[in-house]
């Protein structure tokens with residue numbers, strides 16, 4: 001764990017050094033950097049990794065509301081600067097994938113390639129996000145966590161005791177941090193700019209994903225100029241948690257194929 005002081009508060013980072021490829025991991029809404037634990041522990045030991053808790057998530061400070069996805073992309077770039085990582089493979093899940101796409105647009109020289117897990121160029125509708133924000137303000141995160149868990153996980157993982165741990169992570173999320181992040185997602189649609197992302201991309205989906213279903217993920221792969229697509233048959237929205245072996249195999253295969 002490492003603390004990076006920013007103009008909005010302190011960002012929690014974790015990194016490992018290595019002489020191999022550098023990978024930067026960006027997590028989803030309501031999760032913290034632990035979502036990548038079971039992937040990072042399976043990577044070749046000489047690969048360098050960096051991950052962080054977004055504003056209002058995990059051990060990072062909660063920033064005043066009103067920030068955007070480009071602000072969150074600049075937070076990742078600041079973390080890369082701090083870690084001395086000039087170029088990296090950016091691996092993002094859901095909002096993390098949206099942030100990764102923004103990094104490719106605003107700082108293309110920093111991006112070797114993209115791994116876009118369970119994401120799109122636009123996530124949900126502004127109305128649905130406002131409904132979620134209103135519901136959380138009225139009933140709290142624990143109530144929302146019960147509704148979100150079946151969106152996160154396929155039936156196999158939902159039946160396992162570990163699913164409860166992920167519900168707890170979500171239920172403990174800071175309300176202001178979580179809702180400000182929902183608001184940032186609600187204001188974002190970069191579909192028109194996707195042709196400008198020319199780096200190789202691996203797009204990953206899950207057959208049981210209710211948040212970004214396979215048709216949404218497939219459409220993202222089709223719109224990106226250079227992409228491969230994998231749909232996992234047993235997972236939902238968080239395959240890095242549900243099926244870390246398969247996720248890591250797909251990730252390492254892609255990195256080895258596209259490394260330049």
Ligand SMILES: O=C(O)CC1=CCC(=O)O1
Pocket residue numbers: 027028029030093094095096123148151185211237
């Ligand atoms: O919480 C959900 O419904 C799933 C999700 C949407 C954006 C994100 O990062 O996770």
